[in-house]
Amino acid sequence: MTRVRLSPERLTRAGAELADEVGFEQVTVSEVARRFDVRVASLYSHLKNSHDLKTRIALLALEELADRAAEALAGRAGKDALTALANVYRDYAREHPGRYAAAQFRLAPEAAASSAGVRHAQMTRALLRGYDLTEPDQTHAVRLLGSVFHGYVSLEMGGGFSHSAPDTQETWTRVLDALDALLRNWPPSP
Numbered sequence: 001m002t003r004v005r006l007s008p009e010r011l012t013r014a015g016a017e018l019a020d021e022v023g024f025e026q027v028t029v030s031e032v033a034r035r036f037d038v039r040v041a042s043l044y045s046h047l048k049n050s051h052d053l054k055t056r057i058a059l060l061a062l063e064e065l066a067d068r069a070a071e072a073l074a075g076r077a078g079k080d081a082l083t084a085l086a087n088v089y090r091d092y093a094r095e096h097p098g099r100y101a102a103a104q105f106r107l108a109p110e111a112a113a114s115s116a117g118v119r120h121a122q123m124t125r126a127l128l129r130g131y132d133l134t135e136p137d138q139t140h141a142v143r144l145l146g147s148v149f150h151g152y153v154s155l156e157m158g159g160g161f162s163h164s165a166p167d168t169q170e171t172w173t174r175v176l177d178a179l180d181a182l183l184r185n186w187p188p189s190p
Helices: 008-022 029-036 050-073 078-095 097-102 109-113 117-129 137-157 168-184
Strands: none
Touching: 008 029, 008 050, 008 097, 029 050, 050 078, 050 097, 050 117, 078 097, 078 117, 078 137, 078 168, 097 137, 117 137, 137 168
16 A cells, blocks of 8 residues: 655645535545545644644635736736736636635634735735725725625625526626726715
8 A cells, every 4th residue: 555645735735625626614634534545643643623724725725816816916907907806706716616715714813914815905905006095995995895706706606696687797797897986986984
């Protein structure tokens, strides 16, 4: 029998692949051990528990998303940047539904502070500078964009828009047009 070389990185990648196949909530150390045809106990020298595995998958997903977003945003501003960022999230969710769900996993404060989630916020704020928003409106807009992007993607992935016309791509385009118009005409603070 060939001995399997395990590492935290290899186990995380296997967990991420499993998440895309069966759903992030179904990922456990036991399921990953089955993938490698090893005993669960042999994974505990690399992982603390299933929560640790899920945290690692979440960190991987955030990193992958941040890398894609940085590449998509390079040299873009305004509506072009807004559309590029929105499409990164939507496309990633379609390609990697389990990892996308993992990117929403609640991280411990110290893990969140050192994660690529910080890069996501920085890129979104950079995008918003093209709309000339200042604080606290910039924070409100970051929250709005996150809510719309993730809400739309979640509803679409769950089949929420599959029962009626128009096509979801047409709606997505119109939503991004509306967001651009709103950001260009942000209401003044009360």
